[in-house]
Amino acid sequence: MLPIVELKNIAHAYVTDRGASLAIDYLSLFIEPGEFVSLVGPSGCGKTTLLSIVAGLLTPSQGEVLLLGEKVSGPTPQVGYMLQQDYLFPWRTIYENSLIGLELTSQVTDRTKESTLHLLNEMGLGAAIDLYPHHLSGGMRQRVALVRTLATDPEVLLLDEPFSALDYQTKLQLEDLIVKTLKDRHKTALLVTHDLSEAIAMSDRVIVLGASPGHIRKTFEIPQNIRDSQPFYAREQEGFNELFREVWSELEASERKE
Amino acid sequence: MAVLEYAEQKDTQSTSWIDGQYNDYLKQKRKTQALVVTAQFSILVALLVLWELAGRLKWIDVLLFSYPSKVFSYIWSEMVSGQLWPHLAMTVGETVVGFLLGTLFGTLLAVIIWWSPFLSKVLDPYMVVFNSMPKVALGPIFIVMFGGGFTAIVMTTLSITIIVTTLVVYNSFRDVDPNYVKVIRSFGGSKRVIFQKVILPASFPTIVSTLKVNVGMSWVGVIVGEFLVAKIGLGYLIIYGFQVFNFTLVLASLVIIAFAATLMYQLVVYVERRLVRGR
Numbered sequence: 001m002l003p004i005v006e007l008k009n010i011a012h013a014y015v016t017d018r019g020a021s022l023a024i025d026y027l028s029l030f031i032e033p034g035e036f037v038s039l040v041g042p043s044g045c046g047k048t049t050l051l052s053i054v055a056g057l058l059t060p061s062q063g064e065v066l067l068l069g070e071k072v073s074g075p076t077p078q079v080g081y082m083l084q085q086d087y088l089f090p091w092r093t094i095y096e097n098s099l100i101g102l103e104l105t106s107q108v109t110d111r112t113k114e115s116t117l118h119l120l121n122e123m124g125l126g127a128a129i130d131l132y133p134h135h136l137s138g139g140m141r142q143r144v145a146l147v148r149t150l151a152t153d154p155e156v157l158l159l160d161e162p163f164s165a166l167d168y169q170t171k172l173q174l175e176d177l178i179v180k181t182l183k184d185r186h187k188t189a190l191l192v193t194h195d196l197s198e199a200i201a202m203s204d205r206v207i208v209l210g211a212s213p214g215h216i217r218k219t220f221e222i223p224q225n226i227r228d229s230q231p232f233y234a235r236e237q238e239g240f241n242e243l244f245r246e247v248w249s250e251l252e253a254s255e256r257k258e
Numbered sequence: 259m260a261v262l263e264y265a266e267q268k269d270t271q272s273t274s275w276i277d278g279q280y281n282d283y284l285k286q287k288r289k290t291q292a293l294v295v296t297a298q299f300s301i302l303v304a305l306l307v308l309w310e311l312a313g314r315l316k317w318i319d320v321l322l323f324s325y326p327s328k329v330f331s332y333i334w335s336e337m338v339s340g341q342l343w344p345h346l347a348m349t350v351g352e353t354v355v356g357f358l359l360g361t362l363f364g365t366l367l368a369v370i371i372w373w374s375p376f377l378s379k380v381l382d383p384y385m386v387v388f389n390s391m392p393k394v395a396l397g398p399i400f401i402v403m404f405g406g407g408f409t410a411i412v413m414t415t416l417s418i419t420i421i422v423t424t425l426v427v428y429n430s431f432r433d434v435d436p437n438y439v440k441v442i443r444s445f446g447g448s449k450r451v452i453f454q455k456v457i458l459p460a461s462f463p464t465i466v467s468t469l470k471v472n473v474g475m476s477w478v479g480v481i482v483g484e485f486l487v488a489k490i491g492l493g494y495l496i497i498y499g500f501q502v503f504n505f506t507l508v509l510a511s512l513v514i515i516a517f518a519a520t521l522m523y524q525l526v527v528y529v530e531r532r533l534v535r536g537r
Contacts, residue, residue: 055444057440057443057444074446075443075444075445075446076446077445077446079444080444081440081441081444083437083440083441084437085437087435087437087438087440087441089438089455089456089459089460091459091460091462100441100442100445100455101445103455104442104445104446104447104451104455105445105446152445
């Protein structure tokens with residue numbers, strides 16, 4: 001299958017007054033359409049840098065990113081970005097917040113408005129559309145952020161630790177919701193996380209990165225029985241614990257090396 | 259069935275004592291409020307009475323310090339004769355214009371230096387110098403440039419308000435969480451869009467609250483400006499009263515200024531509340 005996202009020999013250096021430092025060291029990666037890929041790794045392995053590069057927010061110093069075969073040279077509506085927190089605008093209602101992406105890409109029509117409302121209803125936010133973000137709980141707000149990202153109908157979703165600010169129960173519920181929503185719509189996802197069990201439970205493929213500079217250490221294909229179950233039940237599947245330990249030791253080894 | 263009865267019973271019981279507590283709370287709150295207002299009013303009355311007595315019983319020099327009934331009857335007679343109004347109108351006019359223009363230009367300048375980091379770096383030393391110098395000292399220059407009237411006085415006011423507004427608003431622009439900007443950027447928003455959709459609405463409460471600061475500053479600017487040049491206005495009345503040793507006039511002007519400034523401040527507070535409601 002033709003990869004939907006292709007990173008070709010990406011290298012990136014940050015330049016400051018003290019000098020230039022390499023954050024990502026010639027990294028290549030293919031992601032197939034509909035695939036759910038997680039990146040885990042110690043801090044300083046360039047995870048967020050990598051996401052910013054795929055999103056077109058950052059131009060890599062070397063190499064290029066292809067999206068559906070075309071070179072990425074800036075943010076495109078085909079890529080949606082979800083941040084660590086919801087970052088909903090406090091002066092906009094829930095409905096207005098979920099429309100912002102459509103506004104910015106001038107796609108506000110009756111049809112897109114309708115589908116955004118439908119999406120809000122689907123996420124159980126139908127009663128909240130006229131409320132302001134501070135009226136909502138953290139989990140509801142992150143669901144609004146998901147609607148905001150999905151409203152522009154991107155092909156690829158970049159998830160930058162989207163559950164890190166939530167309590168454990170909400171996090172599990174949201175994992176299920178996101179996996180189901182993305183699978184139903186055949187979206188491709190690239191998730192950055194610190195939580196190994198989250199990465200294994202949600203993904204088709206887990207990539208362990210090494211730090212200073214960022215590079216791929218090892219890729220784990222997730223067995224079919226774990227992929228097929230919802231994240232909540234995936235944790236009880238046979239082989240989950242063994243895989244967890246395997247990824248864990250790989251991650252530990254990469255941290256020890258530093 | 260038994261469960262239902264229990265629930266109903268519990269419901270009536272619990273609401274009655276909870277309501278009671280709430281009523282007690284409201285009563286206590288009203289009582290405190292009444293006490294505060296009484297105390298405030300008593301202080302005012304006591305001070306006025308003391309001042310009046312001190313004046314009438316010649317404890318203080320009446321020529322210098324006057325006394326309340328004299329001051330208020332003077333204000334009343336000036337109001338009736340119509341001599342007060344042109345002075346009041348001029349001063350309030352200058353203050354309002356200085357205040358609005360100061361906030362507007364200050365905010366515009368903040369937008370410009372936010373837009374261009376280069377310009378921000380270039381202007382930095384000028385802003386520091388201008389901000390730390392006592393702007394009132396520029397008064398004579400404005401008089402030479404704009405003549406001794408409305409324009410010179412408004413300019414004096416602007417010199418006081420603009421830079422402070424610029425610094426406060428610019429800082430609030432910079433304090434906006436960069437992740438909000440990232441949200442807009444991830445949808446491909448340009449710098450203009452980022453400003454419109456994030457920076458300006460996020461800083462709006464700060465901009466509105468600089469209005470409050472600027473009201474006070476504008477009064478300083480206008481009164482000092484009038485001290486220096488004016489032939490009309492409340493500041494002029496103070497200086498004139500001082501020169502002809504009519505301290506009743508000086509005190510009457512002060513009372514009117516206090517009154518007008520408070521009124522204007524309350525108006526801005528009201529506007530602020532209306533503007534940032536629902537946040």
